[in-house]
Amino acid sequence: MEFHKAGVIGAGAWGTALAQVAARAGLSVTLQAREAEVVESIRARRVNEAFLPGVTLDERIAVTSDLADLADCDLILAVPPAQHMRATLQAFKPYAGAGLPIILCSKGVERGSLKLMTDVLAETLPDAAPAVLSGPSFAGEVARGLPAAVTLACKDVDLGEELMWTLSGPGFRPYLAGDLIGAEVGGAIKNVLAIACGLSEGRGLGRSAHAAIITRGFAEMTRVGVALGGEAETVAGLCGLGDLVLTCSSPQSRNMSLGLALGQGQSVEEALAGKRSVAEGYESAPAVRELSARLGVDTPICEGVAALLNGETTVDELIDNLLSRPLKAERI
Structure with missing residues (x-):
């Protein structure tokens, strides 16, 4: 099986970066953008000024606002915000042939249904x-060709290997896994935990507290993943622990920067005012809390x-509540 034409649904920063990845890998790429100004910006200047300024896009990337223009693609990367994934895939349905590989690249838990993106796709x-x-x-780093390694999870080993080789390049290294649930849970929950790390940073609690949040947050992530049927080994990889470390370590992360602002006293x-892209952790946090309760999994952070x-507590109350929890043995 060979792939020649990739469609990327969603022209936010990550969707645009993945279009770059696919083009560098030699694929013909059609990037679908919901915003007319994004289409105009890319066509006129080869730059997505709204979401990824400063990066000149590969000439092999065509841009459109019409999902019908992706009908002849033999590979789709779906990158709308997680809370819009269902509506986006439903709109794309008339153009999706049977067996079309769809790589889900958005991270989150759907509010209301508490479904992962693979459930939404199914x-x-x-x-x-x-x-x-x-x-x-x-x-921004991926779009510029700086080195990155990611997890590519696919139950069909042959298809997964073909996708891995298709998207790989000198600066982009996918590692193959068969556990879709574990791969998704890591990506969804790390965004919520990054807000907590931002809170700690904004309150000046120090690097020790930062490390504690990452470590105990990883335990929460693992518990949820295993309870849903995922594998702890997957969550300990790039898609879980790796993504958690990155997202919790730099204000480049929209989620950590949100927590930083809250920790510094902003409401x-x-x-959120003036933000074009809403942090996924803000959208997913209520669903993660509800899902954890449904599973009977302890996720205090x-x-x-x-x-x-949700306005139920303050930053200082949240910190006090976490620090006053009963002492216990350390375990996942």
Whole structure:
């Protein structure tokens, strides 16, 4: 099986960066953007000024606002915001042939249904061949060709290997996995935990507290992943621990920068004001909290972040609540 033409649905920063990856790998690429100004910007100046300024896009990337223009693609990378994945895939359904590989590249838990993106894909396009791409990767760095390694999860080993070789390049290294659930959970929950790390940074709690949040947050992530049927080994890889470390370590992360603003005293409304792209952790936190409760899994950091974002607690109360929890043995 060989792939020649890739469609990328969603022209935010990450979707645009993945279009660059696919073009560098030698594919003909059609990038679908919802915003007319993004289409105009790329066509006129080869730059996505709204979401990825400063990066000149490969000439092999065509841009469109019409999903119908992706009908002849033999590979799709789906990169809309997680909370819009269902509607986007439903809109794409008339153009998706049976067996079309769709790589899910958005990270989150759907609010209301509490479904992962693979569940959403199975319900909207049941004849598609699913895969998940997730890992430590800032869009601007990937778009510029700086080195990055990610997890590419696919149950069909032959298809997964072909996708891995198709997208790989000197600066982009996918590692193959068969556990889609583990790959998705890491990507979804790390965004919520990054908000917690931002809170700690904004309050000046120090590097020791930062390390504690990452480590105990990883335990929460692992518990949820295993409870959903994923493998702890997958969560310990690039798509889980790797992505968590990156997202919790730099204000480049929209999620950590949101937490940083909250920790410095801004309200949620002030921290989100003027942001073109909403942090996925803000959208996913309520669903992660609800999902954890449904599974009977203890996730105090994620639950505290969700409570803060919903106005149920303050930053100082959240910190006090976490530090006053009963002492116990350290375990996942």
